[in-house]
Amino acid sequence: MEIFQGLIDGFGIALGANNLLFAFLGALLGTAIGVLPGLGPAGTISLLLPVVYQMGSSTTTVIFLAGIYYGSMYGGSTTSILLNLPGEAASVITTLDGYQMAQKGRAGAALSIAAIGSFIAGTIGVIGLTFIAPPLAEFALSFGPPEYFSLTLVGLVLAVFLSGSSVSKGLLTLALGMILASVGLDPITGKLRFTFASVGLQSGFDFTTLAMGIFGLGEIFYNLEQSDVMGTVTTKIGRLFPTASEWVQSRWAILRGSIMGFVVGILPGGGGVLGSLASYAVEQKLSKHPEEFGKGAIAGVAGPESANNAASTASFIPLLTLGIPSNSSIAMIFAALLIQGVTPGPFLIVEHPEVFWGVTASMYIGNVMLLILNLPLVGLWVQLLKVPFNILGPVVVLLTVIGVYSTSNDVFQVFVLIFFGVVGYFMRKFRFEPGPLPMAFVLAPMIENSVRQSLLMSRGSLGIFVERPISAVLLGVFAIMVISQLVKALRSRKRSAAI
Amino acid sequence: MKKHDRIAAVTLIVLALAAAYYAYAELKLGTLRVPDSGLLPFLASLVIVASSAVWLWSLRGPDPEPRPFWAKGAWIKPLLAVTFLILYASTLELLGYLPSTFIFLGLWQFLVERVHWRRAILVTVLGTAGMYLLFVQLLGVYVPESIFGF
Amino acid sequence: MKRFHKAMGVALTAALLLAGCGGAKKEATPPAGNTTTPAPAAQAKAWAPEKPVTMIVPYSAGGSTDVLARVVEKVWSKHVSVPLTVVNKPGASGWEGRDTVAKAKPDGYTMFMGYGSGEDLIAPQLRTATFDPIKDFTPISLLSAHSVLFVVPADSPYKTMQELMAASKTKPVNAALSGVGNLMDISVRALAKAAGAEITGVPFAGGGPATTAMVGGQVDVGPGHPSELMPHVKGGRLRILATATPERDPSLPDVPTLKELGINFTNPGSLKGVAMPKGTPAEIVKFYEDTFKKISEDPDFKKGMADAFQPVIYKNSADFGALIKSTFDTYTQMIKDLNITVK
Numbered sequence: 001m002e003i004f005q006g007l008i009d010g011f012g013i014a015l016g017a018n019n020l021l022f023a024f025l026g027a028l029l030g031t032a033i034g035v036l037p038g039l040g041p042a043g044t045i046s047l048l049l050p051v052v053y054q055m056g057s058s059t060t061t062v063i064f065l066a067g068i069y070y071g072s073m074y075g076g077s078t079t080s081i082l083l084n085l086p087g088e089a090a091s092v093i094t095t096l097d098g099y100q101m102a103q104k105g106r107a108g109a110a111l112s113i114a115a116i117g118s119f120i121a122g123t124i125g126v127i128g129l130t131f132i133a134p135p136l137a138e139f140a141l142s143f144g145p146p147e148y149f150s151l152t153l154v155g156l157v158l159a160v161f162l163s164g165s166s167v168s169k170g171l172l173t174l175a176l177g178m179i180l181a182s183v184g185l186d187p188i189t190g191k192l193r194f195t196f197a198s199v200g201l202q203s204g205f206d207f208t209t210l211a212m213g214i215f216g217l218g219e220i221f222y223n224l225e226q227s228d229v230m231g232t233v234t235t236k237i238g239r240l241f242p243t244a245s246e247w248v249q250s251r252w253a254i255l256r257g258s259i260m261g262f263v264v265g266i267l268p269g270g271g272g273v274l275g276s277l278a279s280y281a282v283e284q285k286l287s288k289h290p291e292e293f294g295k296g297a298i299a300g301v302a303g304p305e306s307a308n309n310a311a312s313t314a315s316f317i318p319l320l321t322l323g324i325p326s327n328s329s330i331a332m333i334f335a336a337l338l339i340q341g342v343t344p345g346p347f348l349i350v351e352h353p354e355v356f357w358g359v360t361a362s363m364y365i366g367n368v369m370l371l372i373l374n375l376p377l378v379g380l381w382v383q384l385l386k387v388p389f390n391i392l393g394p395v396v397v398l399l400t401v402i403g404v405y406s407t408s409n410d411v412f413q414v415f416v417l418i419f420f421g422v423v424g425y426f427m428r429k430f431r432f433e434p435g436p437l438p439m440a441f442v443l444a445p446m447i448e449n450s451v452r453q454s455l456l457m458s459r460g461s462l463g464i465f466v467e468r469p470i471s472a473v474l475l476g477v478f479a480i481m482v483i484s485q486l487v488k489a490l491r492s493r494k495r496s497a498a499i
Numbered sequence: 500m501k502k503h504d505r506i507a508a509v510t511l512i513v514l515a516l517a518a519a520y521y522a523y524a525e526l527k528l529g530t531l532r533v534p535d536s537g538l539l540p541f542l543a544s545l546v547i548v549a550s551s552a553v554w555l556w557s558l559r560g561p562d563p564e565p566r567p568f569w570a571k572g573a574w575i576k577p578l579l580a581v582t583f584l585i586l587y588a589s590t591l592e593l594l595g596y597l598p599s600t601f602i603f604l605g606l607w608q609f610l611v612e613r614v615h616w617r618r619a620i621l622v623t624v625l626g627t628a629g630m631y632l633l634f635v636q637l638l639g640v641y642v643p644e645s646i647f648g649f
Numbered sequence: 650m651k652r653f654h655k656a657m658g659v660a661l662t663a664a665l666l667l668a669g670c671g672g673a674k675k676e677a678t679p680p681a682g683n684t685t686t687p688a689p690a691a692q693a694k695a696w697a698p699e700k701p702v703t704m705i706v707p708y709s710a711g712g713s714t715d716v717l718a719r720v721v722e723k724v725w726s727k728h729v730s731v732p733l734t735v736v737n738k739p740g741a742s743g744w745e746g747r748d749t750v751a752k753a754k755p756d757g758y759t760m761f762m763g764y765g766s767g768e769d770l771i772a773p774q775l776r777t778a779t780f781d782p783i784k785d786f787t788p789i790s791l792l793s794a795h796s797v798l799f800v801v802p803a804d805s806p807y808k809t810m811q812e813l814m815a816a817s818k819t820k821p822v823n824a825a826l827s828g829v830g831n832l833m834d835i836s837v838r839a840l841a842k843a844a845g846a847e848i849t850g851v852p853f854a855g856g857g858p859a860t861t862a863m864v865g866g867q868v869d870v871g872p873g874h875p876s877e878l879m880p881h882v883k884g885g886r887l888r889i890l891a892t893a894t895p896e897r898d899p900s901l902p903d904v905p906t907l908k909e910l911g912i913n914f915t916n917p918g919s920l921k922g923v924a925m926p927k928g929t930p931a932e933i934v935k936f937y938e939d940t941f942k943k944i945s946e947d948p949d950f951k952k953g954m955a956d957a958f959q960p961v962i963y964k965n966s967a968d969f970g971a972l973i974k975s976t977f978d979t980y981t982q983m984i985k986d987l988n989i990t991v992k
Binding site: 168169179182186188193194220221222395399401406414415418422426429430444447456 | 577630
């Protein structure tokens with residue numbers, strides 16, 4: 001019952017004028033930076049820290065910064081759907097079907113379902129945070145290198161699902177993504193890989209640059225081949241809201257995505273990408289029309305969007321219950337709390353209940369605000385598609401260039417962007433699905449690091465992966481998935497041979 | 500079209516083999532128990548070789564619908580676009596953001612899109628001004644300043 | 650059509666005017682700064698910054714160095730008229746941010762926090778760096794030193810360092826490291842050698858993930874900085890076994906030093922100071938020296954540091970520089986003794 005007492009107190013705090021204002025400002029700002037390519041929540045939070053110190057109240061601080069963080073998840077889907085520009089790893093999945101829907105005139109439906117799904121997911125996430133945070137956080141702690149390895153291995157198999165019809169091309173793309181990920185400094189041995197004496201490559205490729213190049217620029221270069229200069233992204237605008245049947249297809253996707261995203265989001269460092277990926281694969285498997293995926297299936301937008309929003313809410317759990325930040329945005333919130341005298345950790349809820357409950361309550365409110373903010377904007381965003389492609393194209397190019405430059409202050413990165421644009425162009429020419437590339441790019445370092453850490457921990461014994469229960473279960477899932485795929489492939493081969 | 504796919508597949512195989520060699524010789528593979536830097540790139544390169552080979556295998560036989568890789572003249576615009584982009588990136592720090600963007604947009608409008616010149620000028624000027632106002636003035640993003648001071 | 654063109658014309662003019670005004674605004678500021686002509690050495694003109702100053706933190710957010718920079722940021726505006734921008738530039742294990750500063754102009758507007766850490770004094774002796782850690786930087790001030798604490802998870806069977814050492818002779822013992830070739834790595838190796846034990850260091854991607862691994866019980870022991878570990882010690886998830894400093898830490902009076910326990914390894918900790926590119930003029934150095942001295946005496950700063958579990962230790966440019974050089978030589982010797990190499 002003390003949970004309810006805490007929650008009531010929390011709402012009392014969160015509904016205070018100051019906190020309401022900053023929740024709104026945070027959500028607004030977060031949405032804006034989510035829409036603009038390049039600047040992400042971590043960079044924005046960093047810029048705002050001096051402002052935050054003046055606020056005095058640490059509760060207001062976290063409410064504001066948290067609003068920016070989960071607000072940016074709402075905004076990120078906008079550019080993914082409208083312009084095929086994913087802002088973050090988790091938004092890549094949204095581009096797959098979201099942009100297709102936009103091209104078919106259903107951009108409004110895609111944007112709306114993303115907003116609605118994110119709202120439901122965020123709310124489910126906060127409910128989870130309220131009631132089952134501590135035991136879940138403990139569960140997250142039991143994830144060590146072997147578990148991360150097995151989990152990301154499952155993720156890699158799921159990424160193959162993004163490869164469309166040709167599995168061999170999908171594997172090729174995956175492997176390419178892994179090699180691109182290994183460029184730079186090897187964190188475990190300290191050796192430089194594939195850098196060929198270039199300083200700019202020493203820290204490897206940046207995900208945003210890669211994604212904007214392959215998706216954004218690649219698409220633009222490819223479209224330039226058409227001689228139709230005055231075309232737009234689509235000639236139809238269509239309804240702004242999902243149809244009844246679209247809603248029916250989406251609602252379970254939203255629910256499933258929320259839960260998957262929530263569970264995966266608690267894991268430090270893993271989070272959003274795996275959740276969206278898993279949701280997409282699951283929805284494709286469960287759908288009555290799996291062939292629609294990749295061509296504009298609304299469940300392929302609803303599920304992953306819900307997953308990454310639930311994950312961003314869940315990523316606060318380790319911070320608020322254990323004092324462990326899951327990613328760099330949350331790490332800055334951690335630092336802000338620390339130097340204001342609030343020590344994050346298991347005793348936060350006892351020593352500073354107003355911070356814990358105030359922030360939790362504010363998240364409920366924040367999600368409502370974001371829904372109210374984003375739904376009406378759908379009509380506005382959709383007008384963007386009426387802009388003729390030959391204006392939109394160069395503007396998008398300029399946006400990607402400044403997005404890349406502003407986060408690195410290095411012209412070299414712009415050249416890297418162009419390089420990925422060319423790669424994306426040729427991928428489309430040769431009919432490769434670009435989806436698995438960024439996925440592998442994100443998952444490969446996790447796999448490599450966790451396997452090497454695990455082997456160090458076990459002194460070289462491979463048994464560590466099966467001796468630990470969670471890892472063993474995940475490996476089992478991996479094995480089942482691979483085997484079932486092989487069986488399916490063999491059976492269809494036999495069938496076509498028998499004909 | 501199959502001819503081009505075959506070329507691509509073979510190119511990939513060659514590049515992947517080179518990468519595998521680099522991983523083996525320079526980065527060292529280590530053992531399966533104590534992997535070294537080169538192990539993952541090596542395995543990934545092998546996967547590329549294998550899947551490119553599968554792709555190549557699927558391309559065997561005559562081409563049912565031979566089509567040129569590029570429709571007549573379709574390669575011009577993408578090439579121009581990439582060239583202008585490279586030019587843009589090269590002059591960004593030399594000339595500063597405003598002039599480079601202006602030149603880039605202008606070139607794009609006139610040569611890549613070939614729209615009416617009035618509209619081209621309009622888009623160029625408005626686009627450059629818009630980007631500058633939004634990102635530099637409003638958001639305070641750091642962009643290279645030119646020798647002209649803006 | 651005509652109306653449309655007129656409207657466009659108005660919009661265009663407005664846009665150009667605005668852009669022009671914006672450009673003019675930017676032009677107004679540089680001239681003021683350019684009037685600081687080099688004065689004769691006898692009367693060096695007092696220098697003060699006129700535009701925002703950038704402090705680069707070559708680590709990711711939330712780590713101990715980042716927190717230190719944030720505490721500085723918190724009180725900065727009380728002492729300096731222009732704003733401070735803290736930029737995180739993690740990458741290449743702390744070298745990317747340093748490289749940026751090494752190649753920046755010594756005009757007093759770019760600095761980095763964390764000079765004197767393992768990435769400056771240890772790692773460049775193991776791998777070729779793109780900068781020279783001594784020659785490419787001008788030391789400005791020392792602000793703190795992050796000592797090395799050894800902790801175990803709360804439910805660990807080892808209650809003292811001796812138990813851990815004894816166990817390591819028979820069982821495999823794992824330690825979480827925040828990186829490769831940095832202070833933590835060296836500390837674990839030195840500890841192992843000094844105690845005649847065998848400890849395997851498992852590298853993680855920074856102090857944050859390493860701390861998480863310790864809290865989660867994924868490893869047996871871990872060295873870390875108080876700033877990262879103390880929140881968990883306070884929260885009851887970690888237990889401190891020893892500190893590597895030569896003397897007991899006054900804020901942790903119950904924690905024995907390794908020396909007391911008979912293990913012959915001491916380390917003053919990771920020096921955390923501010924540095925600017927080489928060739929920074931003397932009056933700029935003086936300005937920041939004085940600024941950081943004032944900051945280090947600021948009660949808000951001291952409170953923030955105390956909350957962040959970091960000691961305030963100030964040294965001016967000359968003393969800091971001397972300390973850097975001597976520490977560098979100490980590590981050279983240590984690397985030789987411990988026979989540390991990167992393959």
